[in-house]
Amino acid sequence: MVEAVHTDARNQSLWGDAWQRLRHSRAAIVAASLLLLVCALALVGPWLSAYTVEQVDWAQATLATAPSLANGHWFGTDANGRDLFVRVWIGARMSLLVALLATIVSVVIGVAWGATAGYLGGRVDGWMMRFVDVLYALPYMFFVIILTVVFGRSLVLIFLAIGAVGWLTMARIVRGQALALRQREFVEAAIALGLPPATIIARHIVPNVLGTVIVYATLTVPQVILFESFLSFLGLGVQEPLTSLGRLVAEGALEMESSPWLLLVPSAVLAIVLLCLNFLGDGLRDALDPRQRR
Amino acid sequence: MTAGPLLQVRDLGVNFSTSQGEVQAVSGVSFDLRAGECLAVVGESGSGKTQVLLACLGLLAANGAARGSARFAGRELIGANERSLNSVRGTGIGLLSQDPLSSLTPHLRIETLLTEGLLDRGLATRDAAHERALQALAEVEVPEPEARLRQYPHELSGGMRQRVALAAALMCGPKLLFADEPTTALDVSVQARVLELLARVRNRGVGVLLVTHDLGVVAGLADRVAVMYSGRIVETATTDELFSAPRHPYTAALLAAVPRLRGDAQLRLVGIPGDPPQPCARPPGCAFAPRCVRAEVRCSDSRPELAPCADASLLAAARAVPTAAVACHRPLQDRAGMA
Numbered sequence: 034m035v036e037a038v039h040t041d042a043r044n045q046s047l048w049g050d051a052w053q054r055l056r057h058s059r060a061a062i063v064a065a066s067l068l069l070l071v072c073a074l075a076l077v078g079p080w081l082s083a084y085t086v087e088q089v090d091w092a093q094a095t096l097a098t099a100p101s102l103a104n105g106h107w108f109g110t111d112a113n114g115r116d117l118f119v120r121v122w123i124g125a126r127m128s129l130l131v132a133l134l135a136t137i138v139s140v141v142i143g144v145a146w147g148a149t150a151g152y153l154g155g156r157v158d159g160w161m162m163r164f165v166d167v168l169y170a171l172p173y174m175f176f177v178i179i180l181t182v183v184f185g186r187s188l189v190l191i192f193l194a195i196g197a198v199g200w201l202t203m204a205r206i207v208r209g210q211a212l213a214l215r216q217r218e219f220v221e222a223a224i225a226l227g228l229p230p231a232t233i234i235a236r237h238i239v240p241n242v243l244g245t246v247i248v249y250a251t252l253t254v255p256q257v258i259l260f261e262s263f264l265s266f267l268g269l270g271v272q273e274p275l276t277s278l279g280r281l282v283a284e285g286a287l288e289m290e291s292s293p294w295l296l297l298v299p300s301a302v303l304a305i306v307l308l309c310l311n312f313l314g315d316g317l318r319d320a321l322d323p324r325q326r327r
Numbered sequence: 328m329t330a331g332p333l334l335q336v337r338d339l340g341v342n343f344s345t346s347q348g349e350v351q352a353v354s355g356v357s358f359d360l361r362a363g364e365c366l367a368v369v370g371e372s373g374s375g376k377t378q379v380l381l382a383c384l385g386l387l388a389a390n391g392a393a394r395g396s397a398r399f400a401g402r403e404l405i406g407a408n409e410r411s412l413n414s415v416r417g418t419g420i421g422l423l424s425q426d427p428l429s430s431l432t433p434h435l436r437i438e439t440l441l442t443e444g445l446l447d448r449g450l451a452t453r454d455a456a457h458e459r460a461l462q463a464l465a466e467v468e469v470p471e472p473e474a475r476l477r478q479y480p481h482e483l484s485g486g487m488r489q490r491v492a493l494a495a496a497l498m499c500g501p502k503l504l505f506a507d508e509p510t511t512a513l514d515v516s517v518q519a520r521v522l523e524l525l526a527r528v529r530n531r532g533v534g535v536l537l538v539t540h541d542l543g544v545v546a547g548l549a550d551r552v553a554v555m556y557s558g559r560i561v562e563t564a565t566t567d568e569l570f571s572a573p574r575h576p577y578t579a580a581l582l583a584a585v586p587r588l589r590g591d592a593q594l595r596l597v598g599i600p601g602d603p604p605q606p607c608a609r610p611p612g613c614a615f616a617p618r619c620v621r622a623e624v625r626c627s628d629s630r631p632e633l634a635p636c637a638d639a640s641l642l643a644a645a646r647a648v649p650t651a652a653v654a655c656h657r658p659l660q661d662r663a664g665m666a
Contacts, residue, residue, distance in 0.1 A: 221430070
């Protein structure tokens with residue numbers, strides 16, 4: 034997967050090399066900066082406003098006031114008179130948290146499972162991948178809904194449920210890579226050095242597939258955010274007074290005609306996050322692909 | 328130094344099950360290798376010489392199976408489980424492979440590649456392993472070892488990589504080094520340096536099993552030679568004997584096919600006509616018979632066994648495997664027979 038750079042005399046690692054190329058991709062850098070800005074706002078945004086998530090502003094003439102700089106409701110208020118600026122960043126915080134944790138869960142399980150199956154090969158590989166196939170065959174949405182119904186709605190459960198299903202594709206991708214890598218001479222050399230399989234998988238196989246994994250993970254994050262939004266839209270996601278971008282969009286859709294900002298603002302934030310992640314994922318894929326080297 | 332041979336291979340065979348049925352890549356291979364000795368296994372591509380190495384280390388492809396016996400310091404390697412193989416790999420037998428770029432994991436620093444064998448077994452602390460790595464690089468004459476340790480394989484030149492690979496193979500202090508075509512990927516001037524380093528390793532008392540198709544490499548390094556053809560050893564001899572008086576017509580043909588700078592200008596370079604037989608369709612007799620200028624009827628009917636040579640019987644008496652042996656019905660007796 035990773036070829037040598039014979040022409041490049043600079044002393045830099047393959048990762049440093051990838052970073053150099055990522056830096057030259059304007060789209061990826063803009064996307065990364067915007068994403069950082071959204072993350073920062075999700076963390077500190079709620080404190081910038083004079084209001085809290087649950088606080089109803091009785092001072093206004095109507096409950097759903099339009100965005101204005103004068104009254105301090107920069108994004109307006111929702112149908113219950115709560116400040117939308119605060120709620121959007123709280124929602125973004127929740128969506129990003131779910132995305133991050135669920136992606137970590139799916140990456141950790143997927144990489145470990147896939148690399149082990151691919152490296153060991155043979156019968157072990159067969160059984161491990163049949164297990165993945167069986168899980169694949171379960172209706173994804175149905176599975177998560179049942180989980181939420183049986184165990185009640187909790188944040189942890191959402192992370193686990195989304196992550197637990199998300200690792201299947203990751204495992205398949207990593208397994209394919211590991212299968213190809215174990216034929217390589219450096220793996221043979223590592224075996225000939227007497228290293229045990231666990232060490233070979235962790236040190237010689239996994240770092241080699243990380244390029245693919247990182248790219249796929251950045252493409253998984255939007256899927257997870259959309260899925261969480263969908264769950265929240267169905268009423269299976271996060272609960273009041275907490276909120277997520279998906280919930281805000283769903284609530285905004287109800288008031289679309291009378292107060293369009295309730296739909297437009299959270300949708301815009303969601304769209305920015307998703308676009309940025311897709312651009313960043315694209316940029317990373319190009320940067321980590323050795324054939325892109327000039 | 329042990330009294331017996333370091334590596335004792337008896338009747339080793341390697342089979343591959345393919346879609347065309349069982350293929351015998353190697354059969355009936357026997358040899359001894361002592362500490363501080365270099366045995367070269369010579370043969371053309373596909374003669375099974377690399378499979379002999381891989382079988383001893385338990386590194387055959389998934390569809391391959393080894394038969395017979397290979398004992399390293401008294402321990403059976405053929406059919407041994409992974410755990411006992413792992414206690415021999417690296418610490419007992421080091422492997423130096425053909426292409427140093429693909430045998431060094433590309434994303435790991437030289438330091439990691441050198442020290443992982445020691446650290447993983449808990450044989451050394453991080454500091455001690457670092458010192459040992461510096462020392463190992465100095466031994467293989469890598470300049471600026473401290474800087475090299477922080478570099479990645481792709482930042483080094485081909486010759487440097489092969490030296491690093493040699494240092495890595497020797498890090499855990501193996502008693503035996505398997506060198507699988509160690510100079511094939513290198514240019515001639517670098518080849519000479521690597522051979523020198525290998526000779527130094529041998530002089531330190533490490534047994535070297537050298538697999539190559541390059542007779543020049545053999546002449547420079549090996550004490551004894553085993554010539555393989557179509558999965559079998561057809562001749563064994565000391566290097567001097569082999570080069571001065573080859574007994575098997577195949578060996579003679581190989582030597583005649585080596586280009587020479589000096590000597591008779593009239594002597595034309597002689598190739599060996601034909602191709603080696605497919606492993607799944609070997610003739611019943613001598614595998615070399617169809618290409619052999621000396622072949623007669625019995626050569627294609629019955630396969631000659633590897634038999635000790637009469638004039639080598641003095642040496643042969645002292646060893647389990649004769650130093651000089653040939654598998655041929657009509658061996659060349661002396662230099663005159665070559666013409």
